[in-house]
Amino acid sequence: MKGTNTVIEIKTRQAFRAELGSLEVPLIRPRPTxxxxxxxxxxxCEKLKPLLGALAAGPYRDRVAFYQISYPIFKLFQPEIRIEGVPALFFLDAHGPQTHMYGTQKDELKQGLDTLLFVSNGVFSEVFDSQTP
Incomplete structure (x- = not known):
């Protein structure tokens, strides 16, 4: 699974543990996620999936790891984490801290990705701007 430049679907507990570890405990990761x-x-959710795919294959290639997991599987693997709605995005900093958001608000998505890479809000990919209304 490692080394791909696409959004990786997590379907098994083994894949979840290998790729993400745990979302309830901040972990140091090889790259932001x-x-x-x-x-x-x-x-x-369906609107957001291709956008994340474009970001994973484009400007954030090799800089950020992108994963997706269905809500029922997520709740099975992380029952302690309460999700208020979907789509839910978790931004996991490579140094441990994490944030999350719900929905598809363009500015919040930009801010979440920018904080992962420690850049100002103005430095965001043209892919995002060109694919969202």
């Missing part, structure tokens, strides 16, 4: 928790038949 974005985790999308989605539900099937969720229009905002």
């Amino acid at each position: 974005v985790v999308l928790v989605y539900k099937r038949d969720c229009p905002p």
Whole structure:
């Protein structure tokens, strides 16, 4: 799974532990990570998936790891973490700290990714701006 430049789907507990470890305990990671928790038949989730794929294959290639996991599987693996709605995004800093957000608000997504890379809000990919209304 490592070394790909796409959004990696987490389907098993083994993959979850190997790729993410735990979301309830801040861990030091090889690179910053974005985790999308989605539900099937969720229009905002379906809208967000290709955008994350474009970011993973484009400007954030090799700089940020992108994962997605369905809500039922997420709750099975991380029952302690309460999710208020989907899509839910977790931004995991490579140094341990993490933040999360719900929905698809463009400015909040920009801010979440920018904080992972320690850049100002103005430094965001053209991919994001070109693919979101």
